[in-house]
Every structure is written in structure tokens, then in C-alpha cells.
Amino acid sequence: MEKSRRYAKSHEWxxxxxxxxxxxxxxxxxxEALTDLVFMQLPDVxxxxxxxxxxxxxxxxxxxSDLYAPISGTVVAANTDLPxxxxxxxxxxxxxxxxxxxxxxxVEQLEALMDQEAxxxxxxxx
Amino acid sequence: xxxSGSSKSSPNKKQRIxxxxxxxxxxxxxxxxxxxxxxxxxSEETNSVLMRLYGWxxxxxxxxxxxxxxxxxxxxxxxxxxxxxxxxxxxxxxHGTDLTYGxxxxxxxxxxxxxxxxxxxxxxxxxxxxxERHLSAxxxxxxxxxxxxxxxxxxxxxxxxxxxxxxxxGSSHGNHKILGxxxxxxxxxxxxxxxxLLHRNPHIQGVGSHLGLGDVLPAGSGSVNEVVDGWxxxxxxxxxxxxxxxxxxxxxxxxxxxxxxxxxxxxxAWLQRR
Numbered sequence: 386m387e388k389s390r391r392y393a394k395s396h397e398w399x400x401x402x403x404x405x406x407x408x409x410x411x412x413x414x415x416x417e418a419l420t421d422l423v424f425m426q427l428p429d430v431x432x433x434x435x436x437x438x439x440x441x442x443x444x445x446x447x448x449x450s451d452l453y454a455p456i457s458g459t460v461v462a463a464n465t466d467l468p469x470x471x472x473x474x475x476x477x478x479x480x481x482x483x484x485x486x487x488x489x490x491x492v493e494q495l496e497a498l499m500d501q502e503a504x505x506x507x508x509x510x511x
Numbered sequence: 512x513x514x515s516g517s518s519k520s521s522p523n524k525k526q527r528i529x530x531x532x533x534x535x536x537x538x539x540x541x542x543x544x545x546x547x548x549x550x551x552x553x554s555e556e557t558n559s560v561l562m563r564l565y566g567w568x569x570x571x572x573x574x575x576x577x578x579x580x581x582x583x584x585x586x587x588x589x590x591x592x593x594x595x596x597x598x599x600x601x602x603x604x605x606h607g608t609d610l611t612y613g614x615x616x617x618x619x620x621x622x623x624x625x626x627x628x629x630x631x632x633x634x635x636x637x638x639x640x641x642x643e644r645h646l647s648a649x650x651x652x653x654x655x656x657x658x659x660x661x662x663x664x665x666x667x668x669x670x671x672x673x674x675x676x677x678x679x680x681g682s683s684h685g686n687h688k689i690l691g692x693x694x695x696x697x698x699x700x701x702x703x704x705x706x707x708l709l710h711r712n713p714h715i716q717g718v719g720s721h722l723g724l725g726d727v728l729p730a731g732s733g734s735v736n737e738v739v740d741g742w743x744x745x746x747x748x749x750x751x752x753x754x755x756x757x758x759x760x761x762x763x764x765x766x767x768x769x770x771x772x773x774x775x776x777x778x779x780a781w782l783q784r785r
Contacts, residue, residue, distance in 0.1 A: 395512055395698075411512070418514050418625055423600075423660070424577040442576070443512065446669050448626045448694035449576045449600045450512035 390479065391498035393455040394507065399495060406461055406486045413478045414508045421446040422471040427463045427485065434460060434487060436494060455498055458489040513618065513696040529559045530752035532743060533761035537566035540573060540595025545772030546762050547613035547702060548598065554615035555700040560750060563613045563761050569593055570607030570714065575600045575693065580783045582662055588717060596782050599704040601693035602664035605719055608712040610739065614703045623701045626694055630671035633705065636745035637673055637690060644732035647676040664691045665721045677727040687722045709735055
């Protein structure tokens, strides 16, 4: 399995790590579109997440949005510094702005997500 | 997250989209939130724009989705008020002398893209209507961040908030926010909540007390109801839609889905989740 970022249509990204876990975050495009983030709710470590279903929420000044899990699995880590440092999502969305790490039910799920080229096409059409 | 709606196809632009509006009777906070969620799901299923207008009985405080419950419970002037938490964001609203709307726009519609188009459409339509009636109104463009976090919605100034310029005996001269809105972006549909203050609420004093449309509308400019009718028609025009004034409520009281959703909104777990 290639260890580059994959993307969900709902703008969350997922990256397979060396230990078999998958890091999940929010794409730079989505962070910019949300604008002025004020609050974020993360899942607890140990929570199970299901692909396509909400695993957290994020609030900008004018809208509350769900975060949708790009894959199914169990949350093994959550970036608990993030809610108090939401600017990190904008400054480093693919690094220190990561949201959760998930132990996936199967890594093959990543193949169902978009690669960078497909995602660029998606956001180019929005 | 839903930034741009679903993959359903967009309606033919030459085809006028239906824009159904219900004027529902006043109801409790939990029921109102549940009924809004229900029209959001119906909007997604029918690929149509739906709107509820409603009041509140009893008068109720609604909190934004992420506001802290303790900020409500430790506000002495609110201690005897019923309270509900909205699924949408923003600040606390004291409902009772306002007209609340829930507007559901399916993900296929252009208005669901980003957050600003829907605010601009709804609030801009009312700015036009008020200007026609000689009341100076505008939408906030670039607010200071400090006011965005004020406990009360109507003390905040965020992008798109509708503000009127008014000076009257017994009220402060200046700019008064009379319409504020906030969104919940669900999968495949956007639900926008908004509160149009109609009159100052006599049951609240101090920083939670605000002028309403009826308090600032110039004499001879028509009634509040006429303003609302004009606003809706302008909104339909912007939508290139056909305004359908539905008769009766948007729900049946025995609707099990709404009853279940109401129970969730009335639960302590939801109300005090933060």
C-alpha cells in the first residue's frame, strides 16, 4: 500500500503510517473554506469510527460541520492540542494539524479513497 | 465535512425550483429543533428548498452548538428560562418575541456551497426589503473577533449579520442587529437557522435586551408581517424559485421521528454536552 495521502469526498485525508495506523486530518482546501475556526470536538481514544460517518465536529464562526471518518477502525490517538490551537489546521494541515490516528479494520479501505490527482480534480470543480 | 453538498445532480436551471414555506405554530425548544432537522432530511430526500417559520412556547433560550452550558446556568437573569441547545453554531438567543426560521438547502443547490452564499441570499433579501421601506440596513462585512464570542448572539457581530441604523427615544442611538443566522452543515444538506427580532422582549433586561424590527420600522412603512412577506418573496426571486406558502404545520404531531429527535434535544446529555 502506497504511503501517500488519500482523500475522502468530504475533504478528510488519510495516510498510512509505518506502524500500520492511519493518520487522519482535514485538507488545506477544507480548512480554508471553513474560515475562522472557533471550536473542535474530537473522539476519545478507544472510540470506534465508521467510514462515512461522523467522528467529530468543527465550528467556524458561522457554521458547524461534521468530520466524517475516511476509514473504519479504532481511534488510537487524538491530537488533543488541536482544539486550543486551531490555527495549526491552517498552518500545517498535513503535519502538526493532524486530527486522529486510527487503527484500521483493514488497510485496503484506503484504496477506495481518492489519490492526490483525483482530489485536485474534485476541488478544482467546486 | 459537507462543504459543497452531495453528488446528486443539480436541477435544470431553467426549471423553477420549489420553495416551500411553512408557518408553524409556536412550540417548545426541543420540538422546534427536531422539526428543523426533519425538514433538513426531507430537503435532502426531495432535493428541494424548504423553510419553516416559527415561534416558541414557552419563551426559551437557545444555545449555540458549542456554547458552554455553565455560561447559561450562571447567568442570573436566565435562571428561570427553559433552555435548548441548537445543532447550529453561534451565540445564545432569547426566543419569544422573535421569528425564527429553519431553512434547508440540498447539497445539489448552489447556495449550499461554502457558508457565505446562503447568508448573503437570506440576509441580502431582507436588506433589500427594509431599504425599500426606508429603513437603513446592511450586512456586517468584517467584524472584530472579540464580539464573535459574546454570550448573546445579538451582541455579536459576525459576517453577514443584519444590522439596522436607528435612533429612537429610550434606545441607544446606533446600529442594532435584528437578524442573525448560523448553519449546521449535514451530509447532503445545509440547515440554516436564523432569528429575526420582532420586538424587544419585556421579560429580559440588561445586555440580553435588544430592539426588534417592529421597534425600528419607520411609521408608514407597513407592518412587520408585510415586511416578512416581502422578504420571503425576494428570497424566492433570488432562488429563481416559486414561493409555495404551505398550509398547516410542516409536521404531524404523531411523527415518531420528530418525537425521537425531540427527546434527544431535551436530554441532559445533549443540553450539557459542553
